[in-house]
Amino acid sequence: MELIIDHLTKTYGGKQALNNVSFRVGEGIHGLLGPNGAGKTTLMRLLATLLEPTSGQVEIGGISLTDKSQIRRIVGYLPQEFAFYPGMSVLEAMDYLALLSGVKGRAERKRRIDHLLELVNLTEQRRTKVKALSGGMKRRLGVAQAMIHEPKLLIVDEPTAGLDPEERIRFRRLLSKFAEGRIVLLSTHVVEDVESTCEQMTVLHKGSLRYHGRIGDLTAAAAGRVWTAELDRAEWSRDSERFPVLSAVPEGAGMRVRVLSDEQPYPGAQQAVPSIEDAYLYMMRREEAFV
Numbered sequence: 001m002e003l004i005i006d007h008l009t010k011t012y013g014g015k016q017a018l019n020n021v022s023f024r025v026g027e028g029i030h031g032l033l034g035p036n037g038a039g040k041t042t043l044m045r046l047l048a049t050l051l052e053p054t055s056g057q058v059e060i061g062g063i064s065l066t067d068k069s070q071i072r073r074i075v076g077y078l079p080q081e082f083a084f085y086p087g088m089s090v091l092e093a094m095d096y097l098a099l100l101s102g103v104k105g106r107a108e109r110k111r112r113i114d115h116l117l118e119l120v121n122l123t124e125q126r127r128t129k130v131k132a133l134s135g136g137m138k139r140r141l142g143v144a145q146a147m148i149h150e151p152k153l154l155i156v157d158e159p160t161a162g163l164d165p166e167e168r169i170r171f172r173r174l175l176s177k178f179a180e181g182r183i184v185l186l187s188t189h190v191v192e193d194v195e196s197t198c199e200q201m202t203v204l205h206k207g208s209l210r211y212h213g214r215i216g217d218l219t220a221a222a223a224g225r226v227w228t229a230e231l232d233r234a235e236w237s238r239d240s241e242r243f244p245v246l247s248a249v250p251e252g253a254g255m256r257v258r259v260l261s262d263e264q265p266y267p268g269a270q271q272a273v274p275s276i277e278d279a280y281l282y283m284m285r286r287e288e289a290f291v
């Protein structure tokens with residue numbers, strides 16, 4: 001199972017949202033990151049056949065994106081905003097969506113729905129009306145519906161938004177389990193989601209590919225460039241613009257700061273092991289692509 005994106009371009013009128021993007025993704029969870037307007041939603045909607053590419057090709061598990069009915073059978077999509085059937089119960093909504101996704105046979109639908117509701121921890125709410133679910137529960141129902149036809153490629157947009165910390169951890173575990181033998185494309189602004197679930201990631205920036213590869217390689221590239229230091233407040237207010245700041249936390253009378261710099265930024269500053277967030281910010285500050 002492989003997702004192959006080959007010179008994909010999408011323009012809306014005169015606006016180029018994706019610019020000649022090529023990369024390949026194998027089985028497992030793959031992170032998709034990028035600042036606002038990077039082109040992530042456009043890419044996800046293209047893969048879900050909700051948009052037509054301007055040019056370029058995509059193959060999902062050997063099937064061309066142009067073969068829409070086949071692609072829809074193997075792709076599941078959980079958009080950031082999704083409409084449900086508020087008046088239906090969880091069971092009714094799932095059954096209806098399973099029918100729409102082409103899952104034939106009442107017994108098979110029941111088997112899948114029971115299994116998925118268990119997975120997303122909504123069994124107790126199965127008779128609750130969708131409109132009475134909390135935001136987090138709706139999100140879990142959203143992912144359950146995106147999984148109902150057991151897609152080979154599951155695309156999820158900001159799935160942990162609005163979830164509490166425990167739910168977020170449970171949700172990541174659920175995605176990891178589902179990703180066995182499949183591809184899960186996880187679009188997020190939460191770098192921690194990527195850090196804890198993905199081995200590889202793709203970063204888009206203004207429609208172009210900025211990074212594609214292993215997370216470990218990205219953090220390795222930032223090694224030696226992340227520094228921590230303790231400064232007094234006066235030093236800090238004088239120097240706060242000198243280096244890109246990763247964090248600055250008041251500590252006693254001073255500040256504990258974390259900055260990016262190719263050389264020691266302040267006397268006594270110590271090198272730190274880059275986190276993925278540090279590495280991401282380091283990469284985004286560079287002009288050239290990091291692919």
Ligand SMILES: Nc1ncnc2c1ncn2[C@@H]1O[C@H](COP(=O)(O)OP(=O)(O)OP(=O)(O)O)[C@@H](O)[C@H]1O
Pocket residue numbers: 012015016017034035036037038039040041042043
């Ligand atoms: N229907 C549209 N018509 C015109 N321009 C659009 C349309 N949809 C998106 N764009 C533009 O295309 C670019 C990419 O948008 P897209 O929504 O794909 O980015 P994104 O990475 O998902 O951003 P965010 O993180 O804010 O959701 C943006 O500049 C956006 O303004």
